[in-house]
Amino acid sequence: MTQTETAKNARSGRDSKQPLLAPKIGFFGMLRWLWRQLTSMRTALFLLLLLAVAAVPGSIFPQRSIDAGRVATYLEQHKTVGPLLDKLSMFDVFGSPWFAAIYLLLLVSLVGCVLPRCAIHLKALRSPLPRVPKRIERLPATAERDVPAASGDVVAAARETLRRKGYRVRVDDPVDGTQAIVAEGGRLRETGNLIFHLCLLVLVLAVAADHLMGWRGDVIVPEGSDPFVSAVGSYNTLDLGPWVRTSDIKPWSITVDHLDVTFEKDVAKSSPQYGQPRDFVASVTTSPTPNGKQTKRTLEVNDAVKLDGTSVYLLGNGYAPMITVKSPAGKVLYHQETPFLPQDNGYRSVGAIKVPAASPKQLGFYGFFLPTAEFSNTQGPISTYAGLSNPELVIGAYQGTLFPSSLPQSVYSLDTQKMTQVMDGNKPWNAVVRPGQTVKLPDGTTISMAKTVPRWAGLSARYDPGKGTALTAALLGLAGLIMSMTLRRRRIFVKIRTGGADDTDTASTLISAGALAKGEDPRLQVALDALLDGVERRLGTTPTSQAGPAR
Amino acid sequence: MNSFLHFLDFGGHSTDVGLSNLSNNFLYASAVVLGLAMLSFAADLAGYPGRVAREEARRAELAGEQQAVAAEAAGSTTVLQRTVETAPAIPHEKRQWAGIGMALTWLGWLLLAACVVFRSASVGRPPLGNMYEFAIVGAFFVLLAFLLWNLKRDVRSLGIFVVGPTLLTEMLAALIFYTAASELLPSLKNYWLTIHVTVAIMSVALFTIAFSTTILYFVQKWREDIHDTKYKFMDAVPGSEVMDRTTYGLLIIAFPLWTFTLIAGAIWAQKAWGHYWSWDPKEVWTLVIWVVYAAYLHARATAGWSGKKAAYLALAGFACVLFNFCVVNVFIVGMHSYSGM
Ligand code: HEM
Numbered sequence: 046m047t048q049t050e051t052a053k054n055a056r057s058g059r060d061s062k063q064p065l066l067a068p069k070i071g072f073f074g075m076l077r078w079l080w081r082q083l084t085s086m087r088t089a090l091f092l093l094l095l096l097a098v099a100a101v102p103g104s105i106f107p108q109r110s111i112d113a114g115r116v117a118t119y120l121e122q123h124k125t126v127g128p129l130l131d132k133l134s135m136f137d138v139f140g141s142p143w144f145a146a147i148y149l150l151l152l153v154s155l156v157g158c159v160l161p162r163c164a165i166h167l168k169a170l171r172s173p174l175p176r177v178p179k180r181i182e183r184l185p186a187t188a189e190r191d192v193p194a195a196s197g198d199v200v201a202a203a204r205e206t207l208r209r210k211g212y213r214v215r216v217d218d219p220v221d222g223t224q225a226i227v228a229e230g231g232r233l234r235e236t237g238n239l240i241f242h243l244c245l246l247v248l249v250l251a252v253a254a255d256h257l258m259g260w261r262g263d264v265i266v267p268e269g270s271d272p273f274v275s276a277v278g279s280y281n282t283l284d285l286g287p288w289v290r291t292s293d294i295k296p297w298s299i300t301v302d303h304l305d306v307t308f309e310k311d312v313a314k315s316s317p318q319y320g321q322p323r324d325f326v327a328s329v330t331t332s333p334t335p336n337g338k339q340t341k342r343t344l345e346v347n348d349a350v351k352l353d354g355t356s357v358y359l360l361g362n363g364y365a366p367m368i369t370v371k372s373p374a375g376k377v378l379y380h381q382e383t384p385f386l387p388q389d390n391g392y393r394s395v396g397a398i399k400v401p402a403a404s405p406k407q408l409g410f411y412g413f414f415l416p417t418a419e420f421s422n423t424q425g426p427i428s429t430y431a432g433l434s435n436p437e438l439v440i441g442a443y444q445g446t447l448f449p450s451s452l453p454q455s456v457y458s459l460d461t462q463k464m465t466q467v468m469d470g471n472k473p474w475n476a477v478v479r480p481g482q483t484v485k486l487p488d489g490t491t492i493s494m495a496k497t498v499p500r501w502a503g504l505s506a507r508y509d510p511g512k513g514t515a516l517t518a519a520l521l522g523l524a525g526l527i528m529s530m531t532l533r534r535r536r537i538f539v540k541i542r543t544g545g546a547d548d549t550d551t552a553s554t555l556i557s558a559g560a561l562a563k564g565e566d567p568r569l570q571v572a573l574d575a576l577l578d579g580v581e582r583r584l585g586t587t588p589t590s591q592a593g594p595a596r
Numbered sequence: 597m598n599s600f601l602h603f604l605d606f607g608g609h610s611t612d613v614g615l616s617n618l619s620n621n622f623l624y625a626s627a628v629v630l631g632l633a634m635l636s637f638a639a640d641l642a643g644y645p646g647r648v649a650r651e652e653a654r655r656a657e658l659a660g661e662q663q664a665v666a667a668e669a670a671g672s673t674t675v676l677q678r679t680v681e682t683a684p685a686i687p688h689e690k691r692q693w694a695g696i697g698m699a700l701t702w703l704g705w706l707l708l709a710a711c712v713v714f715r716s717a718s719v720g721r722p723p724l725g726n727m728y729e730f731a732i733v734g735a736f737f738v739l740l741a742f743l744l745w746n747l748k749r750d751v752r753s754l755g756i757f758v759v760g761p762t763l764l765t766e767m768l769a770a771l772i773f774y775t776a777a778s779e780l781l782p783s784l785k786n787y788w789l790t791i792h793v794t795v796a797i798m799s800v801a802l803f804t805i806a807f808s809t810t811i812l813y814f815v816q817k818w819r820e821d822i823h824d825t826k827y828k829f830m831d832a833v834p835g836s837e838v839m840d841r842t843t844y845g846l847l848i849i850a851f852p853l854w855t856f857t858l859i860a861g862a863i864w865a866q867k868a869w870g871h872y873w874s875w876d877p878k879e880v881w882t883l884v885i886w887v888v889y890a891a892y893l894h895a896r897a898t899a900g901w902s903g904k905k906a907a908y909l910a911l912a913g914f915a916c917v918l919f920n921f922c923v924v925n926v927f928i929v930g931m932h933s934y935s936g937m
Contacts, residue, residue: 086898093891094909097884097916104877104884104924111875139875252873261871347867358870505870512872519859526855530848564897567841 083150084157092151099147103138106130110140114455152249159242166235174215177225177538184538184559186570190577194584196543196554200224202583203539203556206576212537226539231563237528244522251511251518257288259509267365267382268499272300274335275355275506281456293508296335297352303328304500306362308431320390320431325362327502344502354508361503363387363394364414366438366480366494370400373489378402384501385414386457391428392416397459398440399447403490407447408467409459410492412440412475438478438494442467442486534563537576556580615718616777619711623732623770626707629700630763636697637755644832647689694752698743701759705739708766712736718777724793727925731769733794735762737801753832757808788864796857796882800917802850803889806843807914810907813839817904840903843910844896851889858882881920888913 070078082088107115116136120127134141181187192199200216203226207214212228262280266273275298277283277291285291307323327344333353342350349356363385370379378400385394398410417430418437426439445464454460467474469487476484476492483493539558560573712732716723723729742758745751817836819827833839861882862872873879892913895906 086894087901090891090894090898090901093887093894097887097891100880100884100887103875104880108875349867349870356870360870507870509871512866515872516859516863519862523852523855523859527852530852565841565844567845 080157083154084161086158089151089154089158092147092154096147096151099144100138102135103144106135106138108138109136148249152246155242155246159239159246162235163239163243166239169235170232174213174227174229175536177217177227177540178559181538181540181557181559184561186560186562186573188558188570188573188577190556190558190581191553192556192581192584192586193553194586195552196224196541198584199541199554199556199580200226202580203541206579206583207537210576210579222543224541226537226541228537228539229535230537231532231534234529234532234534237525237532240525241522241529242525244518244525247518248515248522251515254511255286255509255515257286259507259511260285260289260294261508262294262506263360264504264506265363265365265384265501266299266301266504267384267501268301268304270301270382270499272298272330272332273504274298275352280506295333295353295355297337297355298332298335299350299352299357299504300330301327301502301504302330302341304362304502306431306500310430310432314429320392320429322362322431325359325502327359331357349507352506356507356509358505358507359502360505363392363501363503364416364433364436364498365501366414366436366498368398368438369493369495370398370403370408370410371491371493372403373491378408378490382499382501384456387431389428390431392431393426393428396457397455398492399456399459401447403444406444407464408490409443409447409461409464410440411443411459412438414438416498418477433498436480436498439475440478440492441473441475533566533568533572535566535569535572536561537573613718613777615714619714619718619777620770622707622711622714623766626704626711627763627766627770629704629707630759630766633697633700633704633759634756634763636693636700637752637759640691640693640697641753641756641829641832643691643693643829645828647691648831651689691752694755697755697759698746698752701739701755702743704759705736705743708732708736708739715777722790722794724790724797726773726775727921728769728773728775730793730797730921731765731773734797734800734804735765735769737798738762738765738804741801741805753834754808754812757812757833758805761804761808788860788867792857792860792864795853795860799850799853799857800921802846802853803914803917806846806850806910809839809843809846810910810914813843813907814904840907843907847889847892847910851886851893854882854886854889858886877924878920881916881924885913885916885920888916 107119109116119136120131123130130136134143138144178184194202204214204216207226207228207230210230212230213232214226214228217225217227260283262275262283264273264280273279274296275294276296277294304325304327306325309319309321309323313319325346328341329344329350330339330341331350331352332339344350344357344359346359349358351357365382365384368379368381368383369377371377379398379402383396383398385396387394392415394414394416396412396414400408400410413426413428415426415428415435415437416432417428417434418439419427419429419435421427426437443459443461443464443466445461447459447464448454449460449463467486469475474487478484478492478494480494480498481496483491485491537558537560539556542555542557556577558573558577560569562569712723715729715732719725723733738758739762742751742754812833813836815830816833816839818824819830820836824830834842861879865874865876865879866872888909892906892909895901895909
């Protein structure tokens with residue numbers, strides 16, 4: 046074990062050797078003891094592993110923050126373990142108190158560990174180089190060279206070679222005709238390591254800022270519909286960070302003029318790739334304020350539009366057929382582009398048409414929109430291709446109360462708790478509606494679909510104030526990591542004596558060198574030999590590298 | 597709104613069936629050649645005890661001769677001194693089988709390179725879109741890393757332990773992960789994808805080699821602890837301490853690469869999904885792998901944790917890599933579900 050390593054181990058070992066219940070350490074002693082435990086390397090190791098283990102359930106159970114619908118389904122299917130898992134926050138792992146406890150402890154440990162190390166390192170950077178050890182030959186790596194040159198030249202060459210390699214060098218005064226040189230390299234390793242850990246800290250703070258001050262709103266905007274104006278009430282779903290004020294949501298607007306979607310058609314129909322989306326591009330008109338300057342642009346996947354600090358992304362698409370429902374008397378009860386949500390590659394899409402204006406009972410339709418309808422004996426109505434080759438709306442109907450509770454409900458499904466199915470004789474009424482067609486319910490209400498079927502664009506507006514900081518910290522941290530992984534902390538000691546090996550030849554000089562590393566350094570010997578080769582080359586003699594099998 | 601990302605499954609069309617078939621044939625050829633390479637490396641290991649015995653015999657013979665010479669030239673004690681000091685240098689036997697193994701590995705790698713290139717040509721994009729493609733490109737990088745490594749140092753005795761997993765990967769790719777050539781869906785068409793996935797596969801290649809060396813660490817450690825003499829051929833492989841250091845050396849290259857993978861993935865997610873981090877299962881596992889290997893590096897620096905305990909962490913890290921590839925890709929619903937299976 047090397048000298049410096051021993052010192053380090055002694056430092057970290059002290060904490061663990063302290064008796065668990067040392068008598069009379071008092072309250073503050075106890076606190077100090079706890080603090081030292083928390084900031085020890087062993088604790089960091091343990092907390093890192095704990096963090097890894099704790100993250101796993103978040104990838105196995107559905108998470109509310111990602112897909113609340115799947116959580117609800119899971120709870121429905123697992124009536125006994127579901128609620129128990131829910132109590133343990135298994136569906137909100139990354140927002141749960143126990144997960145927070147782990148990373149907060151890790152952060153505290155990181156601060157407690159890194160800040161003192163920064164102080165020590167700053168001092169070390171300025172501290173003088175150590176003296177040359179008496180017995181260089183005891184060092185982990187040693188080398189000796191006999192060179193035909195004057196010792197003054199050798200000293201100059203050695204100093205220059207070390208300097209060029211980035212070493213800090215000190216040439217001591219000669220003692221008994223022996224000139225000593227001390228050099229230290231790789232101090233940037235610790236610097237890099239500290240940069241890495243500090244950046245980690247900044248990164249976590251930036252992510253926390255995004256979580257607290259950022260927001261995200263998702264909305265479905267049909268082609269050619271009225272401009273969408275950003276506001277608290279206008280999104281389909283809106284996630285606000287705890288510190289976001291509603292006034293932070295700026296009222297920019299966006300209109301989807303046209304959405305171009307290409308689907309895969311050039312493969313066999315049996316291929317799972319058939320009908321996959323290949324490209325989508327939206328032509329949009331945006332304005333930074335409700336009545337501001339209008340700009341036409343295109344919005345693509347992977348290419349967001351920035352509006353007043355908010356980024357708007359195009360994330361999805363589907364069909365929003367224009368549906369009209371009229372009462373038996375011919376009064377228009379519903380006239381709207383109604384988005385349907387695609388379920389598979391063929392865009393078999395589900396949706397609901399909610400007609401609260403119907404009386405005496407409210408009316409709701411549920412069903413599928415099929416862009417290329419076909420009937421499968423096993424699966425019922427399906428769509429075989431995502432493009433509009435044979436569009437059909439396949440629906441059934443319910444009557445009753447559409448919104449039985451004040452809880453928000455999905456736009457794509459009916460809550461049928463307080464509704465009864467509309468019957469046609471003794472079997473449920475259902476119908477197929479094609480573009481331009483109108484069908485009648487048993488009571489005379491009609492439903493029709495317009496001739497052209499518009500698409501909708503799924504837009505996601507995002508405000509993440511910390512993302513620039515997070516990226517900078519991540520890249521800087523990576524640089525620090527690379528520094529700390531590639532650089533080696535080494536000390537080189539050189540003694541130069543006139544007279545060569547036999548102490549008689551004044552035209553030759555003996556160089557004896559030794560090297561010491563901090564931590565593990567399998568290439569120490571190689572590095573030392575390379576250094577001496579460099580010295581000889583500088584002197585103009587042929588390197589007499591004695592590098593043996595050392596590696 | 598994430599829900600409508602699920603159906604945006606990976607897809608495409610077989611632009612050129614001829615090229616993709618050619619690519620498949622190169623894969624089969626590569627697997628056959630690597631199988632032969634493994635046999636050669638096995639023959640090399642099996643020959644090790646014999647090699648040592650023969651070398652010892654020759655050394656004894658030479659020493660005897662020199663002693664005789666020295667005795668004849670008696671009078672010069674320094675000569676005798678020298679002879680005894682420097683054990684007679686005998687040239688190492690040529691390891692023909694190891695040489696053949698390396699040559700076959702180069703050939704197998706070239707064939708695999710052809711497989712990757714033609715696959716790429718058949719789809720008109722980098723071959724980084726599904727598990728099959730990850731597997732073949734991963735195998736390509738494992739072999740490349742090993743071949744380059746062997747240019748710097750003689751690591752032929754590790755040949756079988758690197759070529760073996762590669763061959764296994766190729767066979768799994770051909771038999772289980774195989775996906776017909778196809779194009780990419782829109783959110784995957786981005787150069788960040790290429791960067792992110794290429795670097796990810798490179799680091800997984802290094803993790804794989806480090807896994808082999810970790811296993812060898814345990815094997816050698818066990819043999820050293822019980823003073824094994826039964827499996828003498830394993831003496832051809834360096835001892836546990838060297839394996840431990842080798843693992844560390846590989847992982848300090850792989851770790852920054854994985855860190856970069858994480859960052860590039862976040863940049864891509866920001867562009868494609870509007871947020872750099874969404875706790876998607878794939879993201880979670882990328883982080884878990886990163887954290888476990890960070891724990892490994894910490895373990896190496898903590899007194900009392902290097903050696904076996906650190907090696908267990910390296911194993912745990914690779915278990916996570918495997919889980920991420922085999923289980924998360926296929927069975928867990930997330931925005932990354934494009935295994936193509
Ligand atoms: C937040 C989680 C952390 C991560 C991801 C992390 C990551 C890393 C990594 C990757 C290294 C390797 C760099 C190298 O070997 O040069 C390292 C080294 C180190 N870490 Fe951490 N670290 C974390 C927290 C901590 C904490 C809390 C401490 C304090 C107890 C700590 C103390 C150290 C020390 C002293 C080294 C230097 C080891 C050496 O090379 O001698 N780290 N860390």
